[in-house]
Amino acid sequence: MIERYHPFRHQFLQSGSKELQIFSILAQSFFQPFTLKDNLMVILTALTAGSGLGFNRAMLFLVDEDKLRGEFWLGPASPEEAASLWQILSTHEIGYAEIIDYNRKLLLDENNPLVQKIKQVSFPLHSPQPSLPALAASSREIIHVRDAFNEPLVDPRFLELINVDEFLCIPLLSPDDIFGEIILDNAITRQPIKAQDIELASLCGLTAGNYIYVTKLQQRIVEMKKQAALGEMAMFVTHQLRNPLVIIGGFVDQLLSPDLDEKKKMRNLRIIKDEIARLEQIMNRLTRFFRIEIKEKVPVNLREIFKITVETVKPLIKSTRINLETEVEPGLRHVLSDPVYLGEALRNLVENSLEALKDRGLVRLRAFREDEEWIVISVEDNGPGIPEILKDRIFEAFTSTKERGLGLGLAYVKRFMEASGGFIRVESQEGQGTTIKLYFKAG
Amino acid sequence: MKKKKRILVVEDEKNLCLLYREELRKEGYEVVATTDSLRAIELIKKRNFDLIITDIRMPVKDGLELIADIMAIKRDIPVIINTAYQSYRHDFMTWAAEAYLIKSTSLDELKAKIKELIG
Numbered sequence: 246m247i248e249r250y251h252p253f254r255h256q257f258l259q260s261g262s263k264e265l266q267i268f269s270i271l272a273q274s275f276f277q278p279f280t281l282k283d284n285l286m287v288i289l290t291a292l293t294a295g296s297g298l299g300f301n302r303a304m305l306f307l308v309d310e311d312k313l314r315g316e317f318w319l320g321p322a323s324p325e326e327a328a329s330l331w332q333i334l335s336t337h338e339i340g341y342a343e344i345i346d347y348n349r350k351l352l353l354d355e356n357n358p359l360v361q362k363i364k365q366v367s368f369p370l371h372s373p374q375p376s377l378p379a380l381a382a383s384s385r386e387i388i389h390v391r392d393a394f395n396e397p398l399v400d401p402r403f404l405e406l407i408n409v410d411e412f413l414c415i416p417l418l419s420p421d422d423i424f425g426e427i428i429l430d431n432a433i434t435r436q437p438i439k440a441q442d443i444e445l446a447s448l449c450g451l452t453a454g455n456y457i458y459v460t461k462l463q464q465r466i467v468e469m470k471k472q473a474a475l476g477e478m479a480m481f482v483t484h485q486l487r488n489p490l491v492i493i494g495g496f497v498d499q500l501l502s503p504d505l506d507e508k509k510k511m512r513n514l515r516i517i518k519d520e521i522a523r524l525e526q527i528m529n530r531l532t533r534f535f536r537i538e539i540k541e542k543v544p545v546n547l548r549e550i551f552k553i554t555v556e557t558v559k560p561l562i563k564s565t566r567i568n569l570e571t572e573v574e575p576g577l578r579h580v581l582s583d584p585v586y587l588g589e590a591l592r593n594l595v596e597n598s599l600e601a602l603k604d605r606g607l608v609r610l611r612a613f614r615e616d617e618e619w620i621v622i623s624v625e626d627n628g629p630g631i632p633e634i635l636k637d638r639i640f641e642a643f644t645s646t647k648e649r650g651l652g653l654g655l656a657y658v659k660r661f662m663e664a665s666g667g668f669i670r671v672e673s674q675e676g677q678g679t680t681i682k683l684y685f686k687a688g
Numbered sequence: 689m690k691k692k693k694r695i696l697v698v699e700d701e702k703n704l705c706l707l708y709r710e711e712l713r714k715e716g717y718e719v720v721a722t723t724d725s726l727r728a729i730e731l732i733k734k735r736n737f738d739l740i741i742t743d744i745r746m747p748v749k750d751g752l753e754l755i756a757d758i759m760a761i762k763r764d765i766p767v768i769i770n771t772a773y774q775s776y777r778h779d780f781m782t783w784a785a786e787a788y789l790i791k792s793t794s795l796d797e798l799k800a801k802i803k804e805l806i807g
Contacts, residue, residue, distance in 0.1 A: 484745065496707060
């Protein structure tokens with residue numbers, strides 16, 4: 246027997262201890278589509294919310310090059326504000342989602358005095374004699390400060406800002422990096438900070454460190470993927486250009502030798518001309534690929550554009566046993582699009598189908614209403630289908646399996662569809678054929 | 689008369705095939721050139737070659753697979769890789785080739801390497 250549960254067990258929220266509730270919120274917030282700063286704000290919220298760990302205020306500093314720079318400061322600015330805030334927050338109907346929402350607004354409010362103050366301060370991280378708050382981050386230690394006004398290690402500028410005699414500094418760390426620091430105090434209630442508060446706050450600090458670490462890794466992965474794609478593109482283009490250049494260079498060398506006969510001279514010139522045309526074609530395709538700009542969408546007559554597409558590819562099927570059919574749903578006349586790009590896209594797709602079919606089979610261009618919202622143009626063939634291993638990559642540029650192709654076809658169509666507010670879907674089964682569907686917004 | 693050395697060129701660009709064939713014949717070699725790497729395997733099985741020059745990126749069977757096949761059929765034929773790509777240089781299979789050349793508009797380097805390998 247098995248029992249299944251949703252990974253988020255909200256029951257904690259009703260019945261668990263305060264600590265369990267907080268960590269449940271923290272763990273779950275990681276699954277929300279929040280930004281890094283939102284997630285950090287959730288942690289500060291957990292640390293300060295009335296029913297939370299019970300700190301009055303929380304400051305967040307993030308490392309910016311070699312400084313700790315103020316980012317957030319959450320909490321009431323005065324005892325009066327605290328009283329009204331905590332009353333709102335202790336209302337039974339208010340959950341964490343509302344508190345987080347409330348805090349988000351608070352932090353975005355430019356008139357919020359705490360936010361104004363914190364955004365203006367920064368402390369050098371690696372000075373010869375580091376003082377608090379930077380000391381906690383640079384020494385990778387939690388530091389609990391009491392009697393702050395008589396503590397020489399506290400930076401006077403910071404003391405002026407926080408203006409409280411007891412506070413707690415929690416560094417945000419990964420095994421080999423320092424990301425920032427959280428500073429907690431009880432400025433309003435003047436409650437002393439207890440050992441258990443420090444334990445829980447340190448766990449929140451570790452969680453925050455993890456968040457930042459993972460986010461930075463993700464950013465690096467995205468960056469690396471971009472660079473890899475760029476590298477692959479550069480390599481592909483270089484290769485595409487190198488072959489025609491090598492051919493031109495070689496045959497020019499022959500032309501320069503005095504003993505080449507007239508017939509070969511003409512042949513060489515023709516080859517060189519062809520290769521120059523090929524270079525030009527590569528350049529044109531690349532330029533077109535990188536510059537899809539749809540200025541104005543106009544109603545494109547479906548029968549008309551199908552007719553033009555069939556005309557352009559007719560020479561390719563002349564001596565084959567490929568049938569090319571078109572079908573437009575009765576009552577459907579137009580799609581809103583750019584006729585030039587659309588024509589190009591359809592030609593690309595039909596050419597792909599023809600290539601897949603080799604010399605026999607069926608290609609069908611169809612236009613129909615998928616539902617109220619979308620009109621579909623589909624290009625279907627009964628060819629061999631797209632191999633499973635290629636399915637994930639067919640929309641990536643420069644992944645052609647054809648020696649002379651630039652691998653831009655489907656990537657181009659996809660970019661065009663996205664630029665025109667639609668999208669593209671591929672249905673393909675090995676051995677049964679491929680259907681490419683272009684979705685256009687109806688009306 | 690000394691027997692001419694025989695070279696197989698595997699290159700999917702038709703015009704490059706033609707260029708290599710003509711240029712290497714001028715150097716005094718017998719040259720068989722094909723744009724089809726599967727056909728190359730058949731040729732290697734049937735005839736003796738003193739040297740094989742191959743591209744890497746080719747449809748159906750790429751140059752590195754071709755080298756693996758050559759190793760299995762006749763492992764002592766020297767192979768020159770002649771490609772537009774730098775990036776395969778660190779591919780394991782390239783160790784089996786005698787030389788890794790980047791395609792260039794001048795054929796001097798290729799010719800020199802051939803001379804060094806088979807005279």
